[in-house]
Amino acid sequence: MSKHSTPNINGKGNNHVYTLQERFFRSHFWHSLKVDLVAQICFLVFILYVFMAIFAPLIAPFDPYDPVSIDIMNSELPPSWSEGGESDFWLGTDNQGRDLWSTILYGTRVSLMIGIGAVLLQAFIGICVGLIAGYKGGRLDSLLMRIADVQLSFSTLMVAIIVLAVFQASFGTELYQELAMVMLILVIGIAEWPQYARTVRASVLAEKEKEYVDAARVIGLSNTRIMFRHILPNTLSPILVISTVQVANAIISEAALSFLGLGMPISEPSLGSLISSGFEYIFSGAWWITMIPGAVLVILVLVMNLLGDWLRDVLNPKLYKD
Amino acid sequence: MNDKVNTPILEIKNLHKRFSISGDFFDQLQFKDGKIRRHREYVHATNGVSLDVMQGESLCLVGESGCGKSTVARLVMGLEHPTEGSIHYRGTRIDTLKANRQIMPYRKKMQMIFQNPYASLNPRMTINDTLTEPVNIHNPDWDNIQIQEKVQEVMLSVGIDPSWGKRFPHEFSGGQRQRISIARALAVDPEFIVADEPISALDVSIQAQVLNLMMDAQKERGLTYLFITHDLSVVEHFGSRVAVMYLGTLCEVSSSQQLFDQPRHPYTQALLSAIPKLTDNRSSHIKLSGEVPTPVNLPTGCVFHGRCPHANSRCKAEVPELISIEGAQVACHAIEEGRL
DSSP: OOTTOOOOSTTTOTTOOOOHHHHHHTSHHHHHHHHOHHHHHHHHHHHHHHHHHHTHHHHOSSOTTOGGGOOGGGTTOOOTTSTTOOTTOTTOBOTTSOBHHHHHHHHHHHHHHHHHHHHHHHHHHHHHHHHHHHHHOHHHHHHHHHHHHHHHHSOHHHHHHHHHHHHHHHHHHHHHHHHHHHHHHHHHHHHHHHHHHHHHHHHHHHHTTSHHHHHHHHHTOOHHHIIIIIIGGGGHHHHHHHHHHHHHHHHHHHHHHHHTTSSSOTTSOOHHHHHHHHHTTGGGTOTHHHHHHHHHHHHHHHHHHHHHHHHHHHHOTTTOOO | OHHHHTSEEEEEEEEEEEEEOSOSHHHHEEEETTEEEEOOOEEEEEEEEEEEEETTOEEEEEOOTTSSHHHHHHHHTTSSOOSEEEEEETTEEOTTOOSHHHHHHHHHHEEEEOSOTTTSSOTTSOHHHHHHHHHHHHOTTOOHHHHHHHHHHHHHHTTOOGGGTTSOGGGSOHHHHHHHHHHHHHTTOOSEEEEESTTTTSOHHHHHHHHHHHHHHHHHHTOEEEEEESOHHHHHHHOSEEEEEETTEEEEEEEHHHHHHOOOSHHHHHHHHTSOOSSOOGGGOOOOOSOOOOSSSOOSSSTTTTTOTTOOHHHHHSOOOOEEETTEEEOOHHHHTTOO
């Protein structure tokens, strides 16, 4: 020890080891957030959405899933501030007499759940395929990437419409409505995994040339361990970036499918099915049934895309190296 | 000491490695004279390298960049598989082992130190995790305390304070990182270490520190080194024997003393005369004409014949073998014929 005594590191002095919290507050991530107003607002809005979604049953004045609390006589009431509005329903009611505010809260929940669920599935398939393709290389790589190309050449909506329509036709609407959320997660998840596979493969190709991977092989670690313990953590930045954008995409896909009548049933509406259900009333003056959930959806997607953009800049290794 | 030096720990026999540079199957198809042909090109990284590493020695492998030194290191460690030839460790052939279970005992005995300390440590793992991993995997029956004791022992032996274990590699300097990667190699108690230019990415002031650390480890643990470098002053300081490589082939193998006193191969002579000296004796400087040929289309015969002042027609046609002369091995027709 004395022979090779070492000076203090970077002048930080003694043996101070940062806790996780300190690490976070000293990080580039936190610093970038502090100086970027747009990112802060987006972050706040996004957290607000998540909060609304999680605590929907506590916040919502009515339970839109409970038929007993719904009175058809209350249908198409305008928001409380406009003429003919009632103070009980501050955003008005939809065509079935449900309180729009409560329905939006529950709808946000459904939309976010489908978005996040679909992205988790995409990420799982995509990361596994991308890691294997990138790490093993050769014929397996070519095969997996051609499968990904084929999958990518079908548009998400086309695949979803075909699968969902066939399912609905062959198993009946009732079963479909029960399984609607699972089906949407599966379809959107499976249709979009190549995005992840390509991104992960590209980073794996760059990472596996680095010496720490050779070092891990020399130690005698198994390929699985090298892939998941050594390479995967070093490809997390791009995965994080596309995840935000992909959640937004999945929410839009779900809304589009619901609008076409292939998404969530009207008894458990997502934002998309709410927009769809109000669409028929837009010309009879009941603009709020479509417009308000529409605005909620647009803001959610916009915020997620802006966050994704910001995150890409923050984690860009060319701008910043850790 | 002497008979210990005489048993080879590693035998490399006629090692060939080529890398394809013509892409996948569809890239290889060429349209020529109205026919579609498959055209393949290779980089010949090593061409028939035969080398014995003796127990307890530090064999330095020197040569200019691109001559195949690192390929030899990677082949020995099983990171690449040879196209031809074989590698034996204590008499057992190791280059053909496929199953992980068969390779594992050799992973414990043979370790590697890498060139770039900034790339050879996983940036997302603390150094404690980095060092625990090899101990853990090679000693599955050890409990946590034993493993941590071992990790602390190797950290101390390379001069890294064990209390720094929770830090990440980017919190260390280059020299410290290289010592951590030496610690990783030592953590499994190997007997043979391949060091692939371990000091070329370091500051000159740190180079000596790391070299001394490696020499101390050799004394304490009885290690054998295959040390790859292009720095001849390191060879003089560190190596007990030297192997000189040129374009994927060995030119000369001899003890380092002998090599510096009396270089035999024309390439070695030119290489040694290129070392800057304090006394100005320019007249003895050997200037080679031309460039190193490409390893894609190797010259026929001796790979050095195009630049060799002593080459004749035999050199252009016939590949020279390593022949023993006064304790050294040289691959040169001119020396064999007594012309030099």
